[in-house]
Amino acid sequence: MPMTLYAHRLSQPSRAVEILARELGIEYTFHEVDFAGGDTRTEWFGAINPFQTVPALVVESDSDTLHLAESQAIMMTLCRTAADQDTAQRWYPGEQDIPRSARIDQWLAWYQGNVRRFDMFHHIMNLHLTLPMLKREIQAMLLQPLQEGLKPGLATLEAHLAAQHSADHSPTLLGNEHPTMADLVMGCELYQIRAAGYRFDAWPQVDAWLAGMAMRAHFQAVSEEINALGHEIRAQESDYLQLDAFARPGG
Ligand SMILES: N[C@@H](CCC(=O)N[C@@H](CS)C(=O)NCC(=O)O)C(=O)O
CATH class of the missing domain: 1.20.1050.10 (Glutathione S-transferase Yfyf (Class Pi); Chain A, domain 2)
Known part of the structure; x- marks a missing residue:
């Protein structure tokens, strides 16, 4: 499923999500959002994440598009859905x-x-x-x-x-x-x-x-x-x- 990570590498929660995605071998497109320059407060980004913060993740599937904010929720979702469950469960085993x-x-x-x-x-x-x-x-x-x-x-x-x-x-x-x-x-x-x-x-x-x-x-x-x-x-x-x-x- 194509995933886009809206983030910035000077943002701590953005880095945590991106590092985890890489640790889990998940492919994603990285879209830099200049939060210091005010991009998170723009209308286009508000449509991606109404909380107006980075990181945000968009996951597209045939039936649905999931928009997700809040780094820890994103990280838990990545662990729940990663193909490599052996690795994912080391980071967060969930149920x-x-x-x-x-x-x-x-x-x-x-x-x-x-x-x-x-x-x-x-x-x-x-x-x-x-x-x-x-x-x-x-x-x-x-x-x-x-x-x-x-x-x-x-x-x-x-x-x-x-x-x-x-x-x-x-x-x-x-x-x-x-x-x-x-x-x-x-x-x-x-x-x-x-x-x-x-x-x-x-x-x-x-x-x-x-x-x-x-x-x-x-x-x-x-x-x-x-x-x-x-x-x-x-x-x-x-x-x-x-x-x-x-x-x-x-x-
Ligand atoms: N609780 C949020 C915090 C996110 C956050 O504070 N992001 C900052 C960058 S580190 C941000 O986007 N600030 C831009 C703004 O407030 O407009 C998370 O964990 O994702």
Whole structure:
């Protein structure tokens, strides 16, 4: 069934969906939507996704056209419908393994209030484009509270990953060798902060878990743009970002 993914690679939920589609070997047409330039608020895109956000997926079949928004709903649908069910169920087993799915659901729900809520990358992008004299003011007003807000979530993740620790493979949220949808969603979010130059060395388990996700080939390929933007941000004077916010004191 022909699938079109409306997305942008500087958008965390877009990357999570695209990486999963690639991990599952699903073919799709990629349609870039310039969300920062306002494309999501246009009439043509409103007809694709009335929520006016990327990502959105359109799946055409003989009888129907499915328009789907919300990255996590899209990812679950991809896992339910992928031809390669062995791989799909590792990411999200659905009804095939209800306890495991419930634990993934729990982390996805937790992520919204404890990690996504403190999304600072959006402001980092804006700061990158703003006047130098405004940078410090905006940082103090917007970025610092988000940095502080994220720390308890990082501490929770650190303790959880430490308890799951395995000497054989990088840490994952459910403790198995293969990551799940929850690792991918949360990993894409924290990775973009790292791409901007932040270090998570005060949370070594989080650091190792993120490094494990970032080593995956599809994760790397879909993250090229965010890495390029991160380099650009770091190449400028970046004191205003307080890049040591999550670093080990004295480290
Ligand atoms: N809960 C949504 C969030 C999507 C979202 O926030 N997308 C942003 C880009 S990261 C967007 O499209 N913003 C454009 C707008 O609000 O007009 C999901 O997971 O898909």
